[in-house]
Amino acid sequence: MLVGIVSDFAIVLDRLERRFAEVEAVAGVSLSVPPGEIYGFLGPNGAGKSTCVRIMCTLLLPTGGSAAVAGYDVASSPDEVRLRIGVALQDASLDPKQTGRELLWLQGRLYGLTRSDTEQRIRDVSSLIDIGDAIDRRIATYSGGMKRRLDLAAALVHNPQVLFLDEPTTGLDPVSRARVWEEVRRLNSVLGMTIFLTTQYLEEADELADRVGIIDGGRLVAEGTPGDLKRSIGSDVIEVHVDGELDAARAAVLAVPGVNAAERRNETLLVETADGPAVVSRVALALNGAGLNVRALTLRTPTLDDVFLRVTGHHIRAAEGL
């Protein structure tokens, strides 16, 4: 078992495993995150994201492999890890009967801050999350967005080196989501904080993360910058909607020169190609030649969902049952 400082990386997972009875929630995940990076951990519900985060946040022990955060092994030096991390879990973990200030105060005290340091940090994080006078109201009166922002403030009171955000915008309206994104960017750019962000929202990972790891079935199936991941499946995607059999359409499209791949997605055929503008008309002609009535052809650049489909065989939203 590793003891003490184990690496210069902010986070290192080495063949991390976690079983719950017969269920293998995490099955050998290895990754490393350098200091100052925003790492997006992308996957559907049940993929193993939250289990990985709970291990890194010292709430769970791994059943195999190892995890080191801020230079310390989570199994052998949990308190050293706890002093250096801030965590906002999936559901804002707050006490509705306390005021925002009381909650932040308690956090500060439990992290050993002096009274004056705690007051200073409450001022700092209050301005950071723009909570205003609401900080002296009971948390029970807060909106969902305010609770998430207070949760974030509680994670920041002690100046952590590494911040874990577990699905920070799930359930938020678009305006609140945009505010959280802005705050995450600011924390990273202004404080230089390492941020490990789990999300099931593709656009969130795309917008925020320097690098993205895609997890499915407890395994890391792809990793890279959002741009690299998208480029890995070809430069363009053509979405095809036809009246008739998609399998026939797929067969017709695959015969078109320049088409790299074609995958069904519900009632849509996704066609990957290196040169969309040149290929789209040929695709239309091939479909027409196969006797299929084309309802729509849409040319777009690839998304992380396309990457997810490529590496897992299913779409992230389909995996969520949406």
Place this chain on the structure above:
Amino acid sequence: MSVRADVREARAIHARKAGFLADTLAIATRAVRAIPREPEAIIPALVIPLFFFVVNVGALSDVATAAGGADFNYRAFQLPVAIVFAVTGVSRAAALVTDIQDGYFDRLMMTPVSRLSLLLGLMLADFALVVALTIPVIVLGAVVGVEFATGLPGLVAFVLIAGGWGLMFAGFPYAIALKTGNPAAVNSSFLLFFPFAFMTTAFVPQDAMTGWLGTIATYNPVTYLLGALRTLILAGWDWREIAKGLAAVVGVGSVSMPLAFAALRGRVSRG
């Protein structure tokens, strides 16, 4: 990546372990602060003992005096019963379950707080509360003429013994809360209150009890707790009776506390 000067200054503030005592006080402070915000949890503990004291004295005083003689002070005899009713089963266990269900307990677990403090802080707050809950009962007793044969020191000992009992009994709901994380299970722990409180010398002296109830009362620790509390009011510093009462408190604690701390170990285990 550049870091601004004011940010560098803020970064000079670093987390460190606060220490066991500071952790316990911080958790206790939060718990005490929450008490007046949950009047629904406190009102029954305030009202029930006063109600029983008034009703029991009103209904049974003449009978008891007739049976026990003119010198028998039934009001003083009943005051400890009201106190035991006030302090038994009062705890932050229900609030602890809410913390567990809401994920706030996990937030605390991700801090470097001493795990022991998570429970001891609540118990410290409980002790403060049960001591506070004895005050209205004692005041009512004083109003109806109950005096302490042991004077002010006896009153202090009375409150501390009663508070100790309340604290030891609270180990049971904490054990259930930490083991199950289930509010219904914690509420059902109130059922323990009835045999402890009623199958004892709550209404008549033990030598007046016969049959199975007398036998159960002999083995009920509350009998000896009431005996110690009554001694402080009625008789004086009878150390033998007081020692029996303290032994009853410690005896119950020797069961409830290991259960509670074992449940805490299970709850904070990362396995």
